[in-house]
Amino acid sequence: MNLRHFENEARQSWWVVHVEAWQRSGLTRTAYCRQHRLTRDTLDRWLKYFAGKDAARKHAEYQAELRRQKRLEAQAKRRKKRARLRFAVSTDVRNRAVQAYWAMHVEAMNWSGMGVREYAAALHLSPTSLRKWRDRLDDGEVEIDWRAHLHPSARPAVSTSASGTPPESSLTADPKDEPGARRQPARRFFSDAEKHAIALESDQPGVSVSQVARKHGIVTGMLFRWRVQFGVAQKKRAKLAPVALTEGTPATLLLRDLVQPPDGMTAIDLADGRRVFAPTGSDPDAVRQRVAIEGATP
Numbered sequence: 001m002n003l004r005h006f007e008n009e010a011r012q013s014w015w016v017v018h019v020e021a022w023q024r025s026g027l028t029r030t031a032y033c034r035q036h037r038l039t040r041d042t043l044d045r046w047l048k049y050f051a052g053k054d055a056a057r058k059h060a061e062y063q064a065e066l067r068r069q070k071r072l073e074a075q076a077k078r079r080k081k082r083a084r085l086r087f088a089v090s091t092d093v094r095n096r097a098v099q100a101y102w103a104m105h106v107e108a109m110n111w112s113g114m115g116v117r118e119y120a121a122a123l124h125l126s127p128t129s130l131r132k133w134r135d136r137l138d139d140g141e142v143e144i145d146w147r148a149h150l151h152p153s154a155r156p157a158v159s160t161s162a163s164g165t166p167p168e169s170s171l172t173a174d175p176k177d178e179p180g181a182r183r184q185p186a187r188r189f190f191s192d193a194e195k196h197a198i199a200l201e202s203d204q205p206g207v208s209v210s211q212v213a214r215k216h217g218i219v220t221g222m223l224f225r226w227r228v229q230f231g232v233a234q235k236k237r238a239k240l241a242p243v244a245l246t247e248g249t250p251a252t253l254l255l256r257d258l259v260q261p262p263d264g265m266t267a268i269d270l271a272d273g274r275r276v277f278a279p280t281g282s283d284p285d286a287v288r289q290r291v292a293i294e295g296a297t298p
Helices: 009-025 029-036 040-089 092-112 116-123 127-138 192-201 209-216 220-229 250-258 284-294
Strands: 265-269 275-279
Touching: 009 029, 009 040, 029 040, 092 116, 092 127, 092 220, 116 127, 192 209, 192 220, 209 220, 265 284, 275 284
Parallel strands: none
Antiparallel strands: 265 275
16 A cells, blocks of 8 residues: 555545445445445545554444444334234224225215216226225125114214205204114115116106106106116117209219129119119019119118
8 A cells, every 4th residue: 555645645644534424324335435425445545544454444344333233223114114014904893994985975976876887987996996895895795784884973864865854963863752762774676677667667758767756756767777777778779861952063074973783783773763783684664663663762
């Protein structure tokens, strides 16, 4: 090592600043040099010059031990956090809350008349989870009254009927009511014949779907679902309307040139300006007479 190079005061003052900064940073020499765009070998030579080789090695070991202790403490904190989360999820209260949450959404979806994908997209839910919980509730695997898990101040008499009375809050209940008595909304059931009759009623001229839904006390989405189920007001095929063109016009001439007879057929002009296709070799007079008798429309 050339001592004359290290005895330069300008170089000594510049490297003293970096050596002290590195000791306070807690970084490795490689990381510190990469961060400040220095050369690792040059930093090592200045460390040996300032503190000696033995002191530099002891300081590096101390920094490594300090980093190891910090890493062990972080791992211990992560293990404790995972243990707390695992214990919280495994409690029965948490499971019942999840069941009540999905039971509420399944009931709302059934009353809305929407499909799984439409309802999940509208409320930003997972369609797979919604379908899974719907199957569980329908199969009887999970039985829960989600209203019982609501806060007492948030337990109104829920009703999806369009003609039902507005729900009353338990905080403002009529004092004449018996304490603890709650009126539960009666769920209505319709047979297939009744559903079909209501769907046909909504298809009458001058009658809207919303009017029929309010008349029978059902939601509009349910009535639309019945209409699709029984094929009411399905899309009808468009019918072609005959169009008469004046003879000799550019449009008529263009159409005559565009519409060519198929293979094995020939075009025969009728007296009223129409054109029919007949097999090749047919008598034009016989074809005109046949069309006039049967009243066929070409």
